[in-house]
Amino acid sequence: xxxxxxxxxxxxSSSLHQRDPRAKLAALxxxxxxxxxxxxxxxxxxxxxxxxxxxxxxxxxxxxxxLAGRAALVLPFSATFALLTWWSGDSLRALALAEKSFLSxxxxxxxxxxxxxxxxxxxLESWHVPRMLILVIQFVYRYxxxxxxxxxxxxxxxxxxxxGSFGLAAGLVGVLFARSWQRADGIYHAMLARGFRGRFVPxxxxxxxxxxxxxxxxxxxxxxxxxxxx
Amino acid sequence: xxxxxxxxxTPVWATLDVISAPAVAWTARRAQRDTQDxxxxxxxxxxxxxxxxxxxxxxxxxxxxxxxVGGALxxxxxxxxxxxxxxTAILVLQALIFQDGGVxxxxxxxxxxxxxxxxxxxxxxxxxxxxxRSTAIFAAGAxxxxxxxxxxxxxxxxxxxxxxxxxxxxxxxxxLISALMEGAITVAAVRAIERLNPAWVGGPQPASxxxxxxxxxxxxxxVVVGTLLASxxxxxxxxxxxxGVDSTTWPQRTMGGLAxxxxxxxxxxxAGKLKSRRRSA
Numbered sequence: 001x002x003x004x005x006x007x008x009x010x011x012x013s014s015s016l017h018q019r020d021p022r023a024k025l026a027a028l029x030x031x032x033x034x035x036x037x038x039x040x041x042x043x044x045x046x047x048x049x050x051x052x053x054x055x056x057x058x059x060x061x062x063x064x065x066x067l068a069g070r071a072a073l074v075l076p077f078s079a080t081f082a083l084l085t086w087w088s089g090d091s092l093r094a095l096a097l098a099e100k101s102f103l104s105x106x107x108x109x110x111x112x113x114x115x116x117x118x119x120x121x122x123x124l125e126s127w128h129v130p131r132m133l134i135l136v137i138q139f140v141y142r143y144x145x146x147x148x149x150x151x152x153x154x155x156x157x158x159x160x161x162x163x164g165s166f167g168l169a170a171g172l173v174g175v176l177f178a179r180s181w182q183r184a185d186g187i188y189h190a191m192l193a194r195g196f197r198g199r200f201v202p203x204x205x206x207x208x209x210x211x212x213x214x215x216x217x218x219x220x221x222x223x224x225x226x227x228x229x230x
Numbered sequence: 231x232x233x234x235x236x237x238x239x240t241p242v243w244a245t246l247d248v249i250s251a252p253a254v255a256w257t258a259r260r261a262q263r264d265t266q267d268x269x270x271x272x273x274x275x276x277x278x279x280x281x282x283x284x285x286x287x288x289x290x291x292x293x294x295x296x297x298x299v300g301g302a303l304x305x306x307x308x309x310x311x312x313x314x315x316x317x318t319a320i321l322v323l324q325a326l327i328f329q330d331g332g333v334x335x336x337x338x339x340x341x342x343x344x345x346x347x348x349x350x351x352x353x354x355x356x357x358x359x360x361x362x363r364s365t366a367i368f369a370a371g372a373x374x375x376x377x378x379x380x381x382x383x384x385x386x387x388x389x390x391x392x393x394x395x396x397x398x399x400x401x402x403x404x405x406l407i408s409a410l411m412e413g414a415i416t417v418a419a420v421r422a423i424e425r426l427n428p429a430w431v432g433g434p435q436p437a438s439x440x441x442x443x444x445x446x447x448x449x450x451x452x453v454v455v456g457t458l459l460a461s462x463x464x465x466x467x468x469x470x471x472x473x474g475v476d477s478t479t480w481p482q483r484t485m486g487g488l489a490x491x492x493x494x495x496x497x498x499x500x501a502g503k504l505k506s507r508r509r510s511a
Contacts, residue, residue: 006327028333036240070329074234074330077232081386085392088392096236097391101234101332103236105235108333130255132258132265133254133315133318136273139277140320141327143275144278146278147275147282148278148285151283152285155287164287166418167418169286169415170422172286173298173418174421175422175426176283177279177422177423177430180275181272181275181430183275187275
């Protein structure tokens with residue numbers, strides 16, 4: 001059974017989990033922009049960013065090694081390019097490439113590990129991201145694991161019947177498509193049965209609280225302080 | 231190829247974010263207009279389907295296998311606006327939850343895959359769809375992957391990620407192989423879907439607009455090749471303009487580029503107007 005560990009993490013109750021998703025999203029963007037504009041030579045700044053992320057993660061009571069392990073998913077790609085940069089003689093820049101991509105991944109993870117999907121999509125919506133896109137994101141996420149599991153089962157069944165071939169794989173994709181299409185039909189009828197009238201009622205936005213403003217200003221001060229001082 | 235954060239230089243990711251945001255808003259509006267109610271869950275489930283279909287291995291030759299990328303398949307099945315929207319949703323989820331592609335680089339990834347990739351697939355399907363459907367679908371798959379990959383490579387080069395000529399040719403070769411594979415897999419997948427229910431795959435548009443599709447595709451390919459050439463050899467362009475990069479700042483250069491694109495666009499638009507008027511007269 002696929003179950004995303006991020007889903008479990010995001011249902012925590014720490015002070016970071018309770019902050020408004022808009023404040024967390026704004027903090028993430030600030031961190032990423034500050035990180036992106038840091039010079040490769042400022043190695044002390046990168047260490048300070050890492051400390052900042054570790055402090056935030058421990059405040060959110062999240063397993064730091066688990067977070068780092070998931071963020072390391074970016075490393076194969078960035079390590080390849082870092083090696084290329086290293087060979088061309090710019091070792092400092094190579095190091096910075098790997099560090100930047102790893103820290104960025106870690107920061108994005110911190111957002112989704114402390115905010116459920118409905119939280120950050122609501123934040124995006126309040127920033128006027130098109131509703132249609134938000135709906136599609138929510139539907140993709142909702143059915144991602146359902147359909148991936150179906151695909152996995154079909155793949156195993158096909159492997160049990162013998163060695164795979166190109167045509168067999170194409171047939172598999174075709175049948176998976178057919179089942180997805182029928183599932184979408186079923187979902188729509190279930191929505192109609194529950195009173196869906198062709199549009200979703202948008203949530204009423206709540207103003208940012210004092211603790212959210214405090215959190216955001218602390219994040220801004222931390223990022224900018226490191227960027228300017230180190 | 232999903233570009234993570236930290237690879238693109240600030241002017242590159244900022245420009246592409248600024249370009250992609252209104253483009254996504256536009257495709258969302260288009261998709262909303264073309265979409266009946268029952269298609270909203272369909273778009274989401276199709277996104278989940280593409281995620282899942284990427285797990286199916288297609289054996290090609292001894293010991294190697296490829297998988298579906300899916301941009302062209304979505305374009306053929308759902309139409310360009312809806313396909314672009316679904317791919318954008320997938321990219322957002324991949325960037326935030328699966329650490330596949332960066333958040334600041336989201337604009338770049340959306341531009342490469344959900345906008346340019348879908349445009350390449352749509353234009354080739356429209357251009358050759360009447361003549362031979364299989365060829366059109368093959369071209370749609372191959373060109374969409376090639377476009378996205380070359381644009382990503384160009385953006386990395388412009389951002390100053392150093393690559394030797396050998397690495398560059400090797401990656402272009404790899405892109406070509408995966409583009410051809412995507413073409414073949416898309417054709418096979420569309421055929422399998424059509425065998426189950428032909429109504430699921432819409433036919434291409436009537437042939438009357440082939441000129442537009444042809445010009446559009448040619449323009450897109452020119453942009454991709456131009457980006458690559460410009461990023462490999464900026465010296466040539468500098469010599470052409472008679473000034474070094476250092477003498478101008480990036481906002482000036484970006485504005486210059488945008489003005490150039492606007493000028494070309496205006497010329498094409500006028501030429502099209504003139505042509506259509508002559509035809510109707």
